Amino acid sequence: MEEKVISKAVISRLPRYYRYLEELKAEGVERISSKELSERMQVTASQIRQDLNNFGGFGQQGYGYNVAYLHETIGKLLCLDKDHPIVIVGIGNIGRAMAEYLKNREAVFYPIGLFDKDPERKGQVVADLPIRGMDELKGFLSENPVDIGIIAVPKENAQEVAEELVNGGIKAIWNFALIDLNLNLPDDVVVENVHLLESLMRLSYNLDMKEKK
């Protein structure tokens, strides 16, 4: 695979391409033109061609894209051909939901350790895993291969938890706390902030604008 710098905007669109290709594959579609894909995804055919050109020429003029090949290639780019064991810290509503959600998908992202500082939660079983105390986190990370840490604690505790994860060797954090964790962690740590409340606020703004029209 050619190693060129791909823009953040393109990367952010890759999972969506992957999803549409998965659907096409499930429908038995073998080839698709940028025009047909553009109608389905409601983006311009030219954007599709530009985006997919980043990964070398999947498309053949007049023949369209090979669905299975493109699906597999984007899957590999997204690292979906590798296992991603996960620890979740904070087993409240969101942490619990993520544990069950990921377990039920039986996919490459799966929780192997759950941690919470609340002694009353310790020992409870969620998604077939026992909830462990925070004092066990360091040892667990040193003994198990963990790729991703999910943070689902209140924002006041999120930075501290992030640092514990990073000290334990974690390089990727999926953060649900309403704080921008990317701002105060080492540069080699990647963070995706999922700020649910901010998404809800955008919805509320857009609703209000429509109503004013």
Next chain:
Amino acid sequence: MEEKVISKAVISRLPRYYRYLEELKAEGVERISSKELSERMQVTASQIRQDLNNFGGFGQQGYGYNVAYLHETIGKLLCLDKDHPIVIVGIGNIGRAMAEYLKNREAVFYPIGLFDKDPERKGQVVADLPIRGMDELKGFLSENPVDIGIIAVPKENAQEVAEELVNGGIKAIWNFALIDLNLNLPDDVVVENVHLLESLMRLSYNLDMKEKK
């Protein structure tokens, strides 16, 4: 409030401004310059000035922004001065977590009705609300003021549920199903798709890229 067209990019940044202003207010900060705010938020001061200029001159040269005023004004823009009663359809892991999460915040977004097609879930109580059957949705929407519908059903059922909500008068949908609901609904319905798995895939991609460096 001046009614001008504000770009999607600016709108998508508003909740983040709101969050930082809320923190500043809690810290007792009364005024802040675009430079100080830019250091805190790690965006350029010029972007901050451009963004905030969209809403009329909050900032006075040399005096900085009035934190309380800016916080209140952005809050109103985001419609946080109004109540937003919500129904949630699909009370699995995600729907349940959202019901509890929103209830616990005691804020302007709060669930008033929960619906699920599974007869075994009917009557269970989540976030102090009984889970109702799907046959009750239409009547509920006609009798209660509902602003926002949350969809947390499998993607196979999401379009159908969205149409039921829209037929019941809902104009805003917060969608957790892995499908782009905005593509096949009337134009006056606003949708925020929260595709959690795609966020996780971006994290996995970025982790892989860092490791290759």
